[in-house]
Amino acid sequence: VGFPLGQMxxxxxxxxxxxxxxxxxxxxDMVINVGLLKAGEYETVFDDIVKVVESAHGEPVKVIxxxxxxxxEEKIAGCVISREAGSAFVKTSTGFSSGGATIEDVSLMKFVVGDKCRVKASGGVKSREDALxxxxxxxxxxxxxxxxKIVTGESNDNRGGY
Incomplete structure (x- = not known):
């Protein structure tokens, strides 16, 4: 919902x-409105997520x-807003931008959302080692x-880029 930058x-x-x-x-999967989040329009971002969560009729919503x-600071705000708006997950990436999941981001996201919501690491996870x-x-x-490749343990020679 709202791919790729949540601008709709x-x-x-x-x-x-x-x-x-x-x-x-x-x-x-819904994309947080990146522009509004960066502008500090937190109440509008919160309302946007709540409306999508309600439209999902109890099914899990992952906020990207x-x-x-x-x-x-924006990552922390996005996690807090998503958690409080009722998302089931916060997710790192759509796959459309320049980077995917990093260990630092996943760790920060988990710290912020705690047990109230889950974390999905998406993008750039190419090996069993990365996944672990x-x-x-x-x-x-x-x-x-x-x-x-991750499940079978095959090596992935295509590690360049995202």
Whole structure:
């Protein structure tokens, strides 16, 4: 919902989530409104997330922060807002920006949300070692395009970039 930067209106996000729910979606990814978060419009960001959570009709909503675009303070604010708005997860990345999950971000996110919500490390997790580091840092779930290699223990020679 709201890919890739969460810039669409809350009404459009509600429509998107409601349509998906009516058509069988049982889990939702929504992108936090990065621009509003960076502008310090925290109440508006909170209201936006609450509306999507309500439109999901009790199904889990993962709020994607797009951590590579945020300062530490913005990451903390995004986690607090997402947690208090009722998200099931905070997630590091959409995969559209310049970076994915880092151990530092996952650790910070877990510290901020505690046990009230979960953390999904997404983007840049290419090996079993990467996945284990993310889990140790606090990730409850891993988003990766290298799942088979991680599970089978194959090496991944394509470690460049995101």
């Amino acid at each position: 209106s809350s009404e459009a996000k509600v429509f998107e989530a409601s349509w998906a729910s009516d058509n069988g979606a049982d889990e939702f 922060l797009e951590t590579c675009l945020l300062t530490v 580091k993310m889990i140790v840092a606090g990730a409850n779930r891993i988003g990766t395009s290298s799942g088979i």
